[in-house]
Amino acid sequence: MSAQKHVTAPFDDATARSLRAGDSVLLSGTIIAARDAAHKELVETLRRGEKLPIDLRGAVVYYVGPAPAKPGQPIGSAGPTTSGRMDAYTPALIEQGIKGMIGKGYRKPEVVEAMKKHGVPYLAAVGGVGALIARSIKKYEVLAYEELGPEALAAMKVENFPAIVVIDADGNDYYEQGQTPYRKI
């Protein structure tokens, strides 16, 4: 593995483009938690021509629906969910200025095209290690759609959140690069 890069969210253009496929990243700062239902709400809001509840410029969006926090803790287990389900909504949010995404799994070609056009990288966190990831999440604050429960739109303060760049802003794909040497069929 390459040396870990320390980056801070939200991302500016230079940071977003500096992340290369295969880079191991420790992310600090504030990221935005949103998954299926919040994406649907955001995109429907845009389609109605209304204002979004938050400014998405520079935002790093984390696809997550956390488990409830026990008393005294900021959050429960909080690993990534499957990104592909957000694909239908993602190009519209990239148009709104998001500068990074964290999830797991493959993306559709139209998402990668939008990423290349706007200089947006896609990072993966390891799925299914939500208790470990929760240690890097220091604060969880619902911003909108509270009624969606674990699917609410929220801000997360993170410190050294571990992720790996799987598709960079030039469309290089680390899933492909990583798997090819081990593919024997």
Next chain:
Amino acid sequence: MREIPSESITKAVAELAVRANCVLPEDVRDGFKKALRIEPSPVGRDVLGQILQNADIARLESMPICQDTGLAVVFADIGQDVRIAGGDFEEAVHEGIRRGYTDGWLRKSVVAEPLFERKNTGDNTPAVIHARIVPGDRLRLRLAPKGAGSENKGLLRMLVPADGLEGVKKTVLDAVIAAGPNSCPPMIVGVGIGGNMEVACLCAKRACARDVLSKNPDPRYAALEEELLALVNKTGIGPAGLGGETTALKVNVEWRPTHIASLPVAVNINCHAARHAEAIL
């Protein structure tokens, strides 16, 4: 007749919900320790290390292994000499899920209706219950919470007899390749062969909830499990889909008699958080 109070069922299910979600079963954990020794990919080894570290944190802090604590799938083998007293069996199970998921700080991931409103039920009910009547006076409950990342990658193909063994292998391989990183590999792959449409799917579900140390009792199918595992681990997908040789920890096969014209094959994939816990009342 042996009497079992419905409240005992509720208490057992509530306890299973917390245990299954927070404690990675020993058989799965041992499988990852072994995989860590043989995985050639450095990134793959790092992921396997994270999985083991995560399991330790989850167990010690009673936190869910994965935030997707899933649909609660309950397999119930009800002895025919058991009488359930004091309430309805299915409601007793649902109440156990309600208590376990609420008191255990587990995520509620069920919507009441699938298409129009998709409103969260707020307590992770209803459970999915697969009950069967068996000889004896015991009640065996096995809870296997199942997240959607892996469940969404299930596959059913109604093959015909001429498709044979090659058709089965291709179906399993196609399912695993399509699942890739989305299903949180290393996976446990459940394969159901035979029966009809729904029986093949239920066989696949039972197979992916089986212990990873278990083998199909029929040596031909046990050999097929080994062969399919070797095949799946040649895809290169590896831990978290980042490349490597540990794409699956185990392939479990279950089979049933089928129609002269049919060869149904179902593949149900379980993620590395292959959660299952059991209680006998």
